[in-house]
Amino acid sequence: xxxxxxxxxxxxxxxxxxxxxxxxxxxxxxxxxxxxxxxxxxxxxxxxxxxxxxxxxxxxxxxxxxxxxxxxxxxxxxxxxxxxxxxxxxxxxxxxxxxxxxxxxxxxxxxxxxxx
Numbered sequence: 001x002x003x004x005x006x007x008x009x010x011x012x013x014x015x016x017x018x019x020x021x022x023x024x025x026x027x028x029x030x031x032x033x034x035x036x037x038x039x040x041x042x043x044x045x046x047x048x049x050x051x052x053x054x055x056x057x058x059x060x061x062x063x064x065x066x067x068x069x070x071x072x073x074x075x076x077x078x079x080x081x082x083x084x085x086x087x088x089x090x091x092x093x094x095x096x097x098x099x100x101x102x103x104x105x106x107x108x109x110x111x112x113x114x115x116x
Contacts (some may be wrong), residue, residue, distance in 0.1 A: 082098060
């Protein structure tokens, strides 16, 4: 039983003051204008030569934090592969599920890298 806010999560930038990780809440928030709420914040520096590395790290950290629920689900799915037993149809279905789980994991990693 997970205690954290269910995913998916997304990043929201608020400029040089910091950034937020949001999750779907099911309730509309007047400030955000949609039904997402803040589940975490992280600091990112304003763009300048002095803080370029920190800003890049902050962006990468935000990507990784936002992808956390997806990465967790991908690991669970890959740790619980389908059982290849029974008629041929069930084996084909198991192969299909394995491909889908792998594709989900690849997408989660891309999200963590900020590629999506």
